[in-house]
Amino acid sequence: xxxxxxxxxxxxxxxxxxxxxxxxxxxxxxxxxxxxxxxxxxxxxxxxxxxxxxxxxxxxxxxxxxxxxxxxxxxxxxxxxxxxxxxxxxxxxxxxxxxxxxxxxxxxxxxxxxxxxxxxxxxxxxxxxxxxxxxxxxxxxxxxxxxxxxxxxxxxxxxxxxxxxxxxxxxxxxxxxxxxxxxxxxxxxxxxxxxxxxxxxxxxxxxxxxxxxxxxxxxxxxxxxxxxxxxxxxxxxxxxxxxxxxxxxxxxxxxxxxxxxxxxxxxxxxxxxxxxxxxxxxxxxxxxxxxxxxxxxxxxxxxxxxxxxxxxxxxxxxxxxxxxxxxxxxxxxxxxxxxxxxxxxxxxxxxxxx
Amino acid sequence: xxxxxxxxxxxxxxxxxxxxxxxxxxxxxxxxxxxxxxxxxxxxxxxxxxxxxxxxxxxxxxxxxxxxxxxxxxxxxxxxxxxxxxxxxxxxxxxxxxxxxxxxxxxxxxxxxxxxxxxxxxxxxxxxxxxxxxxxxxxxxxxxxxxxxxxxxxxxxxxxxxxxxxxxxxxxxxxxxxxxxxxxxxxxxxxxxxxxxxxxxxxxxxxxxxxxxxxxxxxxxxxxxxxxxxxxxxxxxxxxxxxxxxxxxxxxxxxxxxxxxxxxxxxxxxxxxxxxxxxxxxxxxxxxxxxxxxxxxxxxxxxxxxxxxxxxxxxxxxxxxxxxxxxxxxxxxxxxxxxxxxxxxxxxxxxxxxxxxxxxxxxxxxxxxxxxxxxxxxxxxxxxxxxxxxxxxxxxxxxxxxxxxxxxxxxxxxxxxxxxxxxxxxxxxxxxxxxxxxxxxxxxxxxxxxxxxxxxxxxxxxxxxxxxxxxxxxxxxxxxxxxxxxxxxxxxxxxxxxxxxxxxxxxxxxxxxxx
Numbered sequence: 001x002x003x004x005x006x007x008x009x010x011x012x013x014x015x016x017x018x019x020x021x022x023x024x025x026x027x028x029x030x031x032x033x034x035x036x037x038x039x040x041x042x043x044x045x046x047x048x049x050x051x052x053x054x055x056x057x058x059x060x061x062x063x064x065x066x067x068x069x070x071x072x073x074x075x076x077x078x079x080x081x082x083x084x085x086x087x088x089x090x091x092x093x094x095x096x097x098x099x100x101x102x103x104x105x106x107x108x109x110x111x112x113x114x115x116x117x118x119x120x121x122x123x124x125x126x127x128x129x130x131x132x133x134x135x136x137x138x139x140x141x142x143x144x145x146x147x148x149x150x151x152x153x154x155x156x157x158x159x160x161x162x163x164x165x166x167x168x169x170x171x172x173x174x175x176x177x178x179x180x181x182x183x184x185x186x187x188x189x190x191x192x193x194x195x196x197x198x199x200x201x202x203x204x205x206x207x208x209x210x211x212x213x214x215x216x217x218x219x220x221x222x223x224x225x226x227x228x229x230x231x232x233x234x235x236x237x238x239x240x241x242x243x244x245x246x247x248x249x250x251x252x253x254x255x256x257x258x259x260x261x262x263x264x265x266x267x268x269x270x271x272x273x274x275x276x277x278x279x280x281x282x283x284x285x286x287x288x289x290x291x292x293x294x295x296x297x298x299x300x301x302x303x304x305x306x307x308x309x310x311x312x313x314x315x316x317x318x319x320x321x322x323x324x325x326x327x328x329x330x331x332x333x334x335x336x337x338x339x340x341x342x343x344x345x346x347x348x349x350x351x352x353x354x
Numbered sequence: 355x356x357x358x359x360x361x362x363x364x365x366x367x368x369x370x371x372x373x374x375x376x377x378x379x380x381x382x383x384x385x386x387x388x389x390x391x392x393x394x395x396x397x398x399x400x401x402x403x404x405x406x407x408x409x410x411x412x413x414x415x416x417x418x419x420x421x422x423x424x425x426x427x428x429x430x431x432x433x434x435x436x437x438x439x440x441x442x443x444x445x446x447x448x449x450x451x452x453x454x455x456x457x458x459x460x461x462x463x464x465x466x467x468x469x470x471x472x473x474x475x476x477x478x479x480x481x482x483x484x485x486x487x488x489x490x491x492x493x494x495x496x497x498x499x500x501x502x503x504x505x506x507x508x509x510x511x512x513x514x515x516x517x518x519x520x521x522x523x524x525x526x527x528x529x530x531x532x533x534x535x536x537x538x539x540x541x542x543x544x545x546x547x548x549x550x551x552x553x554x555x556x557x558x559x560x561x562x563x564x565x566x567x568x569x570x571x572x573x574x575x576x577x578x579x580x581x582x583x584x585x586x587x588x589x590x591x592x593x594x595x596x597x598x599x600x601x602x603x604x605x606x607x608x609x610x611x612x613x614x615x616x617x618x619x620x621x622x623x624x625x626x627x628x629x630x631x632x633x634x635x636x637x638x639x640x641x642x643x644x645x646x647x648x649x650x651x652x653x654x655x656x657x658x659x660x661x662x663x664x665x666x667x668x669x670x671x672x673x674x675x676x677x678x679x680x681x682x683x684x685x686x687x688x689x690x691x692x693x694x695x696x697x698x699x700x701x702x703x704x705x706x707x708x709x710x711x712x713x714x715x716x717x718x719x720x721x722x723x724x725x726x727x728x729x730x731x732x733x734x735x736x737x738x739x740x741x742x743x744x745x746x747x748x749x750x751x752x753x754x755x756x757x758x759x760x761x762x763x764x765x766x767x768x769x770x771x772x773x774x775x776x777x778x779x780x781x782x783x784x785x786x787x788x789x790x791x792x793x794x795x796x797x798x799x800x801x802x803x804x805x806x807x808x809x810x811x812x813x814x815x816x817x818x819x820x821x822x823x824x825x826x827x828x829x830x831x832x833x834x835x836x837x838x839x840x841x842x843x844x845x846x847x848x849x850x851x852x853x854x855x856x857x858x859x860x861x862x863x864x865x866x867x868x869x
Contacts, residue, residue, distance in 0.1 A: 010691070010776075010778070010779055011684075011687055011688050011689060011690070011765050011768075011778060012686060012687040012688070012765030012766075012768045012769050012778065013680075013682050013686050013687070013689060013691070013707065013709065014524075014686040014687070014709065014769060015717070015768070015769055015771075015774070016769055016770055018770075018772040019717055019720065019772050019773075019774065020720040020721070020723055020772050020773050021720070022772065023723070023725065023772055076720060116721060117720075117721045117723065118721035118722045118723050118724065118773075119721070293723045293724050293725040293726065294723050294724050296724075297726075298724050298726040298729050298737060298739055298740065299726065299729055299737070300726075300730075303726075342737075342740070346737055346756075347729065347732075347735040347736075347737070348735050349607070349734055349735045349736060349757045349760050350595045350599070350605060350606060350607055350608065350734050350735055350760065351595070351605055351606045351607020351608070351609075351610050351760075352607055352757060352760070
């Protein structure tokens with residue numbers, strides 16, 4: 001061989017071989033145990049919600065890029081990831097039109113109007129959840145009890161389709177169960193009426209204990225209920241170095257440290273930190289939502305500030321705002337602060353002042 | 355091989371590490387091609403005629419000015435030509451070279467004489483000896499060593515730092531030299547300390563390289579003022595800011611002068627050749643380089659005569675694997691693609707690399723997802739993702755605010771970027787346009803970042819082809835314009851217009867090709 005390839009490359013000539021598609025795929029794989037558990041716990045309706053939401057994300061991405069005369073980017077898996085993440089923030093019996101509206105909003109308003117992947121300011125899945133929560137508060141807070149697949153309480157596939165497609169519950173005798181509150185909602189409503197935490201969560205409510213919560217066997221949105229599995233997936237991402245420890249650890253600290261302080265101060269009115277850890281979407285938010293690379297700070301120092309902010313806001317919203325759960329609001333609010341954080345947490349360049 | 359990089363992990367391009375293979379002497383090739391410009395500064399002037407017999411170590415290129423160094427015949431033989439030969443540059447440009455046909459006798463020239471008592475000799479004599487031996491820094495810069503050993507009036511060196519880290523990942527030249535020639539290196543260090551009258555010397559060696567640390571510690575035993583120090587093997591210590599920080603704790607910017615801090619940095623291979631030059635009188639006739647990469651059948655560390663064609667090295671290493679068509683002179687991050695194996699080994703050549711096609715470079719470019727890996731990888735503490743974003747937006751002045759000029763162009767950011775954004779090319783482009791503006795010229799009409807921003811949010815195109823080609827074409831456009839622009843008159847204007855038109859056409863063609 002006398003002449004080598006005439007296509008000249010400039011340095012660097014090597015690459016570690018990773019790609020955006022690989023990153024997205026890794027996150028999707030990490031979500032799989034949690035997703036599978038959601039389906040196990042809530043039955044076929046969960047599967048329908050996940051499939052409809054993901055499909056509507058993919059279709060919106062494809063059509064909008066076509067409209068912008070860009071090559072379709074659904075192959076990069078980012079739209080599919082947004083769809084799965086959004087589905088995990090929805091209630092298990094979310095009607096089909098809400099899934100579609102959320103998926104379209106996430107991709108269209110959450111991402112593509114900013115210029116597509118990499119340019120959006122807010123986490124697309126969470127901004128869509130916030131949109132749905134504000135627009136359809138009743139449907140977004142209808143928490144059915146857990147109906148594990150293949151158990152006595154579970155709905156048949158036909159009933160599940162009826163629930164998601166028509167909003168009607170197939171088995172009338174189960175209808176009254178639909179209105180059960182999540183532990184966070186129960187705590188806020190009842191303590192608001194002057195009860196103590198113990199009275200609110202014990203006795204007549206009976207839906208909360210640590211073991212059931214850790215296993216995900218309490219009502220809530222799909223992703224909220226799969227804590228240990230979410231953590232498992234998060235560990236996978238950390239090991240694969242897709243995410244770093246900074247955001248998850250600081251976000252958990254940001255919520256649990258004030259929770260500990262207030263609980264120590266007044267255990268009758270402030271629940272213990274394990275309650276905050278094991279209810280709501282704190283874990284899935286810390287590992288999967290706040291760690292979205294596009295909408296989180298780029299430096300480690302900034303990520304710690306961001307995580308602390310997310311955690312603290314979550315605690316504030318859960319404890320004093322009008323909403324019982326605040327992970328999505330907290331992350332979205334902190335998303336808006338990211339450019340500012342980035343501005344002030346640039347690393348020190350050699351020989352320059354910080 | 356690349357395990358020390360943040361978030362980098364094992365590279366797909368890692369093709370058999372030659373880290374532990376001993377230095378082999380490469381047999382003399384049939385012809386040697388010796389370009390006359392192998393160092394920074396004025397090139398040497400040929401002083402041989404075709405047909406002339408030369409002895410090993412005889413001067414074939416004269417150094418007429420103090421800033422230049424002479425070039426020597428690496429072995430005895432006959433000068434067969436003084437002609438243009440290809441050099442290791444992607445343009446394929448040629449330059450004047452002396453071609454020698456070795457006679458195999460290895461007959462030394464009588465002029466080669468070592469010094470008798472160098473450690474008590476006057477520094478000026480030592481410098482002259484080093485200059486006469488054609489010694490240059492054997493890292494990437496090839497700055498003549500005698501100049502580096504001449505501190506300006508009023509400056510002095512207290513502390514000598516010896517860099518034992520490799521210039522780039524994947525190389526093991528310095529490691530093998532330290533293991534095999536520790537005593538020579540120490541001797542060279544003592545000569546350097548004598549010349550600049552440094553009282554102290556730290557030798558920085560990456561902590562993982564225990565054999566090298568052991569050998570150097572042993573050699574340094576009892577030598578006054580010399581200390582071997584392990585440095586963390588996390589970032590490229592070939593970048594001297596890291597070495598200085600690791601060894602002294604001082605935090606220097608890219609533009610800072612080491613001499614202002616009374617520091618001097620040399621690397622181990624330069625110290626080794628200074629020993630040879632001073633004690634044995636041997637000029638710089640050969641150098642050690644790593645031949646590696648998945649495309650090479652038998653990776654090795656070779657000591658090759660300067661001027662040996664790459665083909666000879668590659669054949670010695672069992673040839674290229676089938677299906678490999680890329681060849682690089684230099685390290686994996688900073689080396690240059692060469693388009694022919696006729697390119698000779700130069701004093702600056704640290705490695706010859708060839709990668710299997712699956713090396714993972716030519717993947718489609720994807721949008722930046724702000725993952726922050728480039729920030730973690732940057733040895734200078736820059737934020738490459740943000741810099742690249744501003745370049746794409748055409749906010750070049752705001753790129754400079756982010757200390758663009760502290761970018762050492764090490765290429766780590768591009769290595770780890772999962773979006774395969776040609777970050778290094780983007781920064782070279784930005785530096786270039788900023789420089790052009792400093793000269794009072796408008797950036798090229800296709801520039802201003804628009805040529806790059808067209809690609810935002812798109813995927814599916816090969817990342818390596820388009821932006822560099824556009825950048826190159828633009829760079830050529832401005833460079834030619836500036837060169838020609840220094841002439842005056844009507845003729846020059848016409849030529850300038852023609853150049854500009856041609857360059858614009860080239861830029862358009864390469865963009866079309868990219869689409």
